[in-house]
Amino acid sequence: MQIFPLHPFRPQGDIPALRQQVRDLVAQHENRWSVLQRANCWFSFDAEFSKALGAAGLLGMTWPKQYGGHERTMLERYVVLEELLAAGAPAGLHWIADRQTGALLVRYGTEAQREKYLPGMARGEIYACIGLSEPNSGSDLASVRTSARRTQEGWRVNGQKVWTSGAHKSHAALTLLRTEEGSERQQGLSQLMIDLDTPGITIRPIIDMTGTHHFNEIFFDDVLLPLDALVGVEGQGWKQVTAELALERSGPERYLSSHILLVALIDAIGPEPTPEIAQQIGRLTAEMWTLRQMSMSTAAKLDAGEDPIVEAAIVKDLGNAYEQALPRLVQAAVDVDLAGSSALSQLLAYYLLAAPSFSLRGGTPEVLRGIIAKGLGLR
């Protein structure tokens, strides 16, 4: 038996036309994007571009039409994502809503929640973030303590989330909370969809070491929410979150978020590289190409209704190893002025500093390898 049985990626429909649609849309908007805006692009923001993607039917692609979706396949959606990433298109505002929050609402949300959020998400106008980590709950997510208590007026939420990417730009946070007093670990957790303009919520920025504001702290101080903020089944939050994380880990952003650095390297080197640089480019290309095959195979599994948790962990772990090695290999192989203004200079300087983030978002290598080891029956 193969350790990682493969699913061939054979999307239906006119895929070249879909690619061209994304490329044309990027070409219409890219003039206003700076080099650094295109770096790590699923974390950078352009509201007009998000709306344009929505208007073109390229958000909420797999969701039901009645909620503003387009009922296309996961594989078609995959093609759109990889084109956006390869082009370095700033898609951060809608990324989380499109990738997982919307998908989770389709699966577990109430009719009212779907009607409230999904059409706006599919238009690229409603953005979401994910409230998971807390000051004392990082890799050990099951230790979350922020609480929601059922009262006669509704849910009363108290506590703090941290490392919440994009909270300052988001309209709502799908938040994992302890809804059963005295419960332990994976028991007694539930997900609530929290509108971030609710009184009692404070969002504070955390500036990361690249100087960028993605991270936030969210404080909940006696925040009162309607009872229908509950998403899915009370007490089933852990199971719901785990399914969501498979969506979070398997996508092409796990090996393409720094693709434009490879592009800049190739363009800076030109058509006649030395043998050494040609080998370096060849090696990086081989890794990128292989990751794409693996990522596409995982997407095909999702499309077939499987839950490829181990495969997603493999893609993410290999992907972040590749993405962390990329700037270091470029730095070692090519003499780049890190204070310079060329695209390669700016991108290399940025990615050297951003690379540590690749192994924290979506799970550290140790966490991911633990998931794989479990899949292999070792624990």
Place this chain on the structure above:
Amino acid sequence: MSENRALLVEMAEGLFADLAGASFEAAWPRVAEAGFASLLVSADQGGFGGDWGDVLAVLRLAGLNAVAAPVAEPIIAHALLAQAGIAAPAGLVTLVGRSGRTPFGRHADAVVSVADGVLSLHARGAFTVEEGTSLAGEPSDLVKLTGAPAASAPCAADLDGLGAFARVAQASGALESAFTLAIDHVNTRVQFGRTLAKFQAVQQALAEFSEEAAAVDAAAAACAAALDVGDAGFEIAAAKMRLGLAVDRATPIAHRMHGAIGFTMEYALNRYTRRLMAWRSEFGNDAFWAEALGRRVAVLGGHGLWREVAARTDRLIGQEA
């Protein structure tokens, strides 16, 4: 999986499992008799009429069982001869690549080579053999073409590329076997009062190993799919380079997990790891394929790389998986 492939796999699984550990003298007659050599030859020409996906399935199983006989080379040699309209001679027909090193060359009845777009078939007597031994302890002989070819014809195939694909396919099987041995070992070996598998450091190392095996499987499958629609130059270069990384990362883990037992001739691990180490060099090493791929990418340019990568899988749409 097609019905034909399922039957082929069942037959190869049984035969190769039987031949695991057998010598060339014991293994080769049975491999020859099974008729793998005609796998890619069309049914019209009296062959099996298979595709590259079938070849991958068979070579993976050959690697999985460390079969000590040439399985890959005759398949490619017969396919190229059939394409060129040259009748294949009886016996072992194998390949001579750019290095001249030919597995089991001393046993060959004829050899196929391709140079400057021309395929040549040399019969015994028209080539010399200088004997050598591979890392896996198999004949690895230097074949020199000294006489006139028995036949020649124009040929567009990249013989080293096809050989490289074969090594990736075989290696995907060998990686799985080395991995299975390591898993079995850590699940049974007790130290410090518990099985090695209970140690986090061991779990993490084996998880890394599985990632490398998965990468090679994905690369091999992508090459087979590309070969079935036509040009696979890009895919094969990437896959053979990626295999180099996988061998680099995974074989040390396999040995580390086993301690001294894995370093003995008696224990089976070396059948796989020695072949993996040898195959990394055969039909072009990391540097050879990385440079070939890097030059190709440099000409495409940064954006051209992505367009090429996407177009190469989009051409598979509508093809049977």
